[in-house]
Amino acid sequence: MMLSVGSISAQSSSADRKAAKKAKKEQEQKLALENTDRLYNLIESKQFVLEANTLFDRSGMSFQLNSNTNFVGFDGKNSTIQLAFDQLVGWNGVGGITMDGTIESVEVKKGKKDVGITATINVRPKSGGMVRMVFRSSSEGNARVDLSGAYGDKFSFQGRVVSLAETTVYKGTPLF
Numbered sequence: 001m002m003l004s005v006g007s008i009s010a011q012s013s014s015a016d017r018k019a020a021k022k023a024k025k026e027q028e029q030k031l032a033l034e035n036t037d038r039l040y041n042l043i044e045s046k047q048f049v050l051e052a053n054t055l056f057d058r059s060g061m062s063f064q065l066n067s068n069t070n071f072v073g074f075d076g077k078n079s080t081i082q083l084a085f086d087q088l089v090g091w092n093g094v095g096g097i098t099m100d101g102t103i104e105s106v107e108v109k110k111g112k113k114d115v116g117i118t119a120t121i122n123v124r125p126k127s128g129g130m131v132r133m134v135f136r137s138s139s140e141g142n143a144r145v146d147l148s149g150a151y152g153d154k155f156s157f158q159g160r161v162v163s164l165a166e167t168t169v170y171k172g173t174p175l176f
Contacts, residue, residue, distance in 0.1 A: 032115045032139040039137055042163055043119050044108045049073040049167040050143055052157035067159055069094045071169045072133065072145055079103050079123045082172060092172030100174045101125035115139050137161055
């Protein structure tokens, strides 16, 4: 009699664990879809900022950045790209360069199973040429943007995508 009671108890706890695991997975999927929809709307409205904490050069080397002074931002019609190093004095007053431009085109797509986002944005800087940006964002808001210029310049920022209302970036003086 004791043996059969122990066997029933083990089966029911195993079934409970499987049900709890399934419910947790469904909840995570639902949250990922909600976050992706929020990010999709943010990027499509062109009202967001990628606060960069890492810079990758064309050879793949990485450099840690201050996310308050390094960003790619959009305010509807215009875009700002800022690269600054804390220990340097730069043209923009915060240790680097700031470039403003006009958004030419935006293409936003959701990833597989509607989770994650890829956006291609073309910006025409005031100094000429064209900058192509390819954003890849997870549903949590972590993103990487690959920037390529008309003159073969390539680098990438990695950080978090936030709305204009949530951002804490400081914009230097744009010269370009």
